[in-house]
Amino acid sequence: MNAITSTMLAELNDAFKAADDDANVRVVVLTGAGRGFCSGLDLKQAASGEGIGGADLASAGARHYSTREICTVTLQRMDTPVIGAINGVAAGYGLDLALGCDMRIMSESAVLMPGFAKMGVVPESGGTWYLPRLLGWAKACEVAMLGDNMDAQTAVEYGLANTACADVDFSDTVNQWAEKIAGNAPLAIAEIKRLFRHGLTQDFESHSHHVLMSVLNLFKSQDFNEGVQSFVERRPPEFKGR
Structure with missing residues (x-):
């Protein structure tokens, strides 16, 4: 069910960058083809000595991890909002991909499977960064160390x-x-995401300065003028991203 391969990671990375560079793309929905979101690394490929986690880790796998041009890093850098539409199992790397989305919607039959420790690995593609921030230390340890399905x-x-939802x-x-x-x-959506991201590493005063600079720039935009005009005229706004 959409198991991760080196080829898939490269294609995902390219797709994320293309979407983020396209001004006509206002939101990205990341979901799985078929009945699952992502089952994690392709263990059959790894067992055969190929791909990420396989015996040839020094080639394809090592190249993947030696560069910042990997899809989970690109996903975290994106200014375009990303909805994780989790339509089934999200296991291992697939769970890390889901955590990298800005928001997550799950079908009632979907399951998160953080079984990293049961496989002798760590949440290697973002989970060790996201889980403590999303859950706090104790809950993050519970999820990652017990490895129970959720x-x-x-x-x-x-x-x-x-x-x-059903x-x-x-x-x-x-x-x-x-x-x-x-x-x-x-423009406002992208700036909200940038400020949220920067705020993770800034003190309050520094962050407040960046917020002020962002607001002053947005005041100059056509979208801000459209937002004000549409409110006054009691009509839906038509934002152009300018």
């Missing part, structure tokens, strides 16, 4: 998913969220 409702309760409502819910985001001012 259903959709539990994921919502823990804060790893924004919402869970399988029959899943696509509609994802589309509704995406359409709402796409209908808002894209």
Whole structure:
């Protein structure tokens, strides 16, 4: 179910960069083809001595990890908002990919599988960075060290998913969220994401300065003027990203 290979990682990285560079793309939805989100690394490929985790780690796998041009890093850098639409199992690397999304919607049949320690590895593609920030230290240790599967409702309760919905409502819910985001001012959305990201490493005073600079720039935008005019005229805004 969408197992990770070196080729897939390269293609994902290219797709993320292309979407983030395209001004016409206002939101990205990351989901799995078929009945699963992502089952993690391709263990059959690894067992055969190929790919990431295989005996040839010094070649394809090592090249993947020796560069910052990997999809989870690109995902974290993106200014375009990303919805993780978790439609089934999200295991291992697949869970890390989901955690890298800005928000996560799970179908009721979806399952998070943080079984890294059971496989003799760590959450190698973002999980060690995201989990303590999303859950706090103790809960992050619980999830990563026990390695228990987590259903959709539990994921919502823990804060790893924004919402869970019936399988029959899943696509509609994802589309509704995406359409709402796409209908808002894209410059403001991108700036919100940048400021959230920078705020993770800034003190409050430094961050407040960056927020002020961002607001002053947005005041000069056509989108800000459109937002004000549409409010006064009591009509839906038509943002252009300028």
